[in-house]
Amino acid sequence: MNKSVFFGALTVAGVLAGASAAATLDDVKARGKLNCGVTTGLVGFAAPNANGEWEGFDVAVCRAVAAAVLGDPKAVEFVPTTGKTRFTALASGEIDFLARNTTWTFSRDVDLKFDFIGVNYYDGQGFMVPKSLGVSSAKDLDGATVCIQTGTTTELNLADFFRSNNISYEPVPIETNAEGQQQYLAGACDTYTTDASGLASTRATFENPGDHVILPEIISKEPLGPLVRHGDNDWGDVTRWVLYALIAAEELGVTSANVEEMSMNTTNPEVARLLGSEGTLGEMLGLDAGWAKNAIASQGNYGEIFAKNIGEETPIGLARGLNAQWTDGGLMYAPPFR
Amino acid sequence: MSDTHAQTVTYVRDTMLPQAAPPSTAQGPVKWLRESLFSSIPYTILTIAALYVIYVLLSGFLPWLLGGVWTTSNIRECREVLDGAAGGCFSVLAERWNQLLFGISYPQDGYWRPTLAFVLLFVAVAPVLFSNLPRQLLIVTALYPFIAFWLIWGGSLLVPVSALLSIVIGYVVYGKLVKTSFAAGLAGGVIAAAVVWFVLSMMTPSLSGVLALEEVASRNMGGFMLNMILGVVCVSLSLPLGILLALGRQSSLPIIKMICVVFIEFIRGVPLITLLFVANVVLAYFLPPGTSFDLILRVIIMITMFASAYIAEVIRGGLAALPRGQYEGAESLGLDYAQSMRLIILPQALKISIPGIVNVAVGLFKDTTLVSIISMFDLVGMIRGPILASTDWNGVYWELWGFAALLFFIVCYGISQYSQWLERQLQTDHH
Numbered sequence: 001m002n003k004s005v006f007f008g009a010l011t012v013a014g015v016l017a018g019a020s021a022a023a024t025l026d027d028v029k030a031r032g033k034l035n036c037g038v039t040t041g042l043v044g045f046a047a048p049n050a051n052g053e054w055e056g057f058d059v060a061v062c063r064a065v066a067a068a069v070l071g072d073p074k075a076v077e078f079v080p081t082t083g084k085t086r087f088t089a090l091a092s093g094e095i096d097f098l099a100r101n102t103t104w105t106f107s108r109d110v111d112l113k114f115d116f117i118g119v120n121y122y123d124g125q126g127f128m129v130p131k132s133l134g135v136s137s138a139k140d141l142d143g144a145t146v147c148i149q150t151g152t153t154t155e156l157n158l159a160d161f162f163r164s165n166n167i168s169y170e171p172v173p174i175e176t177n178a179e180g181q182q183q184y185l186a187g188a189c190d191t192y193t194t195d196a197s198g199l200a201s202t203r204a205t206f207e208n209p210g211d212h213v214i215l216p217e218i219i220s221k222e223p224l225g226p227l228v229r230h231g232d233n234d235w236g237d238v239t240r241w242v243l244y245a246l247i248a249a250e251e252l253g254v255t256s257a258n259v260e261e262m263s264m265n266t267t268n269p270e271v272a273r274l275l276g277s278e279g280t281l282g283e284m285l286g287l288d289a290g291w292a293k294n295a296i297a298s299q300g301n302y303g304e305i306f307a308k309n310i311g312e313e314t315p316i317g318l319a320r321g322l323n324a325q326w327t328d329g330g331l332m333y334a335p336p337f338r
Numbered sequence: 339m340s341d342t343h344a345q346t347v348t349y350v351r352d353t354m355l356p357q358a359a360p361p362s363t364a365q366g367p368v369k370w371l372r373e374s375l376f377s378s379i380p381y382t383i384l385t386i387a388a389l390y391v392i393y394v395l396l397s398g399f400l401p402w403l404l405g406g407v408w409t410t411s412n413i414r415e416c417r418e419v420l421d422g423a424a425g426g427c428f429s430v431l432a433e434r435w436n437q438l439l440f441g442i443s444y445p446q447d448g449y450w451r452p453t454l455a456f457v458l459l460f461v462a463v464a465p466v467l468f469s470n471l472p473r474q475l476l477i478v479t480a481l482y483p484f485i486a487f488w489l490i491w492g493g494s495l496l497v498p499v500s501a502l503l504s505i506v507i508g509y510v511v512y513g514k515l516v517k518t519s520f521a522a523g524l525a526g527g528v529i530a531a532a533v534v535w536f537v538l539s540m541m542t543p544s545l546s547g548v549l550a551l552e553e554v555a556s557r558n559m560g561g562f563m564l565n566m567i568l569g570v571v572c573v574s575l576s577l578p579l580g581i582l583l584a585l586g587r588q589s590s591l592p593i594i595k596m597i598c599v600v601f602i603e604f605i606r607g608v609p610l611i612t613l614l615f616v617a618n619v620v621l622a623y624f625l626p627p628g629t630s631f632d633l634i635l636r637v638i639i640m641i642t643m644f645a646s647a648y649i650a651e652v653i654r655g656g657l658a659a660l661p662r663g664q665y666e667g668a669e670s671l672g673l674d675y676a677q678s679m680r681l682i683i684l685p686q687a688l689k690i691s692i693p694g695i696v697n698v699a700v701g702l703f704k705d706t707t708l709v710s711i712i713s714m715f716d717l718v719g720m721i722r723g724p725i726l727a728s729t730d731w732n733g734v735y736w737e738l739w740g741f742a743a744l745l746f747f748i749v750c751y752g753i754s755q756y757s758q759w760l761e762r763q764l765q766t767d768h769h
C-alpha cells in the first residue's frame with residue numbers, strides 16, 4: 001500500500017510538474033518575479049554585495065531576462081544553489097532559469113532533460129605555476145606535482161592530457177578551491193589546475209599575483225551557459241534570444257548608454273528590429289516590443305557585462321580570449337535578428 | 339631554687355613571641371611558583387619550554403590582532419595599508435557584520451526585531467533554567483514562541499495570536515474531557531484547536547494590516563540568526579519528543595515500542611546531511627510545484643527528528659540507570675503509570691541524563707551549520723558563499739573563520755557552564 005501511495009504521489013507530482021512546465025512564461029508574468037538559480041557564490045560570476053544585492057556575470061543574465069520579460073531588472077528572486085542542488089531546483093520548478101556557470105555536456109542536455117539556451121562564457125581547464133619555476137608550457141610539467149580537485153571532470157581531463165603527451169605527474173588531491181589556494185601557496189604542489197577563469201580569480205586574491213603565471217594551454221572545453229527545463233520551448237526561446245540580444249548588441253554597437261538614441265534614429269535595420277522600433281520580434285516571443293531594449297538598457301551589452309564583472313579592469317582581470325565577438329576572432333556569434 | 343635562674347640569665351621573656359610571617363620563599367606567589375612550576379629539574383624544563391611556546395604563539399597572534407585594519411573597503415586596500423606588516427584584515431567584519439549576523443536579505447531597518455527576540459529569549463528561558471525565579475515568569479516562556487515568531491517573520495500580530503488562542507481553547511477542552519478519559523481529552527483538544535485555528539485563519543487575511551511588521555520570507559533568514567533559530571527551536575522541540583520516544587521504547591505495548599525502536603534506529607543510522615538533502619531536494623519532487631512548504635520548516639523537522647532520536651537514547655540510559663526498586667516503589671504507592679513517571683522516575687532519570695542531553699544540544703547547535711551545504715546562508719554558508727566569493731573579500735580566511743568560531747564558542751561554552759552549575763545544584767548524594 002505504501003508503495004502505491006508513493007508511486008501515486010510521484011505520478012501526481014510528475015503530471016503537475018509537466019502541466020506547470022508548459023507555461024513558464026505565463027507563470028513568471030503572473031508572479032511578477034523571475035526565480036533565478038545562481039551559485040551560492042563565485043567570484044565575479046555571482047555574489048551579493050554589502051547591501052545584499054546580487055552582482056556578477058551570471059546575475060546580469062538573470063536580470064536581463066527579468067528586464068525583457070517583466071520590464072524590471074530588479075524583479076528577480078535569486079535562489080542560491082550548490083553544485084548538488086542546482087538540477088533538482090530547476091527540475092522541480094523551484095526556479096525558472098538556472099544561470100550558474102554550468103558546463104554544457106551531452107548527458108546534462110539529453111539525459112537530465114534540460115535545454116541549454118546558449119553559452120555565455122567559454123571556459124577551459126588551465127594550469128597556474130609560480131614564475132620562479134621557469135615553465136612556459138604545460139608540456140614542460142613532466143614529473144610535476146599537481147593540486148587537483150577530486151571527483152571533478154578536471155581530474156579526468158588532467159589524466160588524459162598527461163597521458164596523451166606521454167609525461168608523468170604526481171596528483172595532490174584537494175577538496176575545495178580554497179584548499180587548493182592554500183596548498184599551492186604553501187608549495188605543496190608545483191602547479192594548480194582548474195578552470196582558467198577560476199585560476200584567474202584565485203590568482204587575483206594572492207598578495208603578489210605577478211609572481212604566478214597561467215600557462216597558455218587550455219586542455220578541456222567548458223562551455224558555461226544558462227539552462228531551462230526541457231519541454232517548454234516558448235520559455236526556452238525567450239531566454240535564448242535575450243542572451244543573443246546581449247551578444248548581438250555588442251556586435252551592432254548598441255550599449256546601455258546609446259540604446260535609447262539608437263532605438264529612435266538608427267539607419268541599421270537589424271538594430272531597429274532588435275530594439276523593437278521596426279518589426280514584431282517581441283510579439284513573436286510573447287513580449288512587448290521593447291524587450292531587448294529593456295535588457296540592454298539595464299545591464300548593457302555582452303561586452304559591457306563582461307568588462308564590468310570579470311574583465312581586465314576588474315581585480316579578476318580575464319581577457320576576452322574565446323569570449324570575444326566572432327568578428328574579433330572569438331566564439332561569440334549571435335544568429336541574425338530577422 | 340628560684341634564684342638559680344636569675345643568676346644565670348639576666349632577662350627572661352615572660353610573653354609569647356607574636357607569630358612571624360612565613361619566610362618569603364614559603365608563601366604567596368613565590369611558593370606557588372616553586373611548588374607548581376619549578377619543583378624539580380624536569381618540571382623546570384617543561385615550564386620554560388611551555389613559556390617559550392606561549393611566547394611564540396602570542397608574539398605571532400597579538401600583533402595580528404592588535405595591528406589589524408578595520409576601515410578599508412576591500413582586501414587589496416587592506417594589503418596596501420598593512421604594507422607587509424603583520425595584521426588582520428578586520429575590515430571585512432566591519433563591513434559585513436550585518437550579513438554575518440542576519441543574512442543577506444533581512445531588511446536592514448528591521449535588525450532590531452531579531453535582536454529584541456534574542457534578548458527576550460533570555461527572559462523566556464530564565465525561569466526554565468533557574469528554578470529559584472518566580473514561577474509566574476513561565477507565562478513569558480509560554481508566550482515567547484509567538485512573540486518571537488511575530489518579531490522575526492513579521493506580518494500581522496493576529497496570526498500568532500490566533501495560533502495562541504486555538505492552543506489555549508484546545509487545552510481548555512482537553513482539561514474538560516480528560517477527566518472522562520485521556521484519549522477523549524487529547525482528541526477533543528486537538529480537534530477544538532484545529533477548528534478554532536481554521537476559523538480564525540479564514541478571518542485573519544482580511545485583517546492582515548493590523549499591528550503588522552514588514553513580512554520577511556524564510557528564504558531571507560540567514561547568518562548567525564539562522565543558526566540560533568534552528569538551534570533553539572530544534573533543541574526545545576526535541577527534548578519532549580526525546581522523552582516520549584525513550585518512554586515509548588521502554589513501553590510494554592508492542593506496537594508503540596516497535597514504532598519507537600524503528601524510528602530511533604533509522605534516524606540514528608542515517609547521517610544528518612542525508613536527512614537535510616531529503617528535506618531540500620527529494621521533497622521538492624513529491625510536493626506539487628508552487629506549494630511553498632517552507633524550507634526552514636522542513637529543515638527544522640529533520641533536525642528535530644535527528645536530535646530527538648539521540649536525546650531518546652540518552653534518556654533511556656538515564657532510565658536504565660535507575661534501580662528497579664524505584665519503579666516498584668512507585669507501583670507500591672498505588673501511582674498509575676503517568677504519575678509514577680512524572681513524580682518518581684523521570685525527575686531522577688533526567689537528572690542523570692543532563693550531561694548527555696547537554697552534549698547532544700551542543701552538538702546539535704554546531705550541526706546547524708550543515709545547512710550551508712543545502713545552500714542556506716547560515717553563518718558558515720554566508721562565509722563560504724557570498725563573502726568569500728565577493729571580489730572585495732576573496733582571500734580573507736582567518737578573520738572570518740575566527741569570528742565564526744568565536745560566536746559558536748561563546749554559545750557552546752555558555753551552555754556547558756550552565757549544565758555544570760545545574761549538576762552541582764541537583765547533587766543530592768552526599769557520599
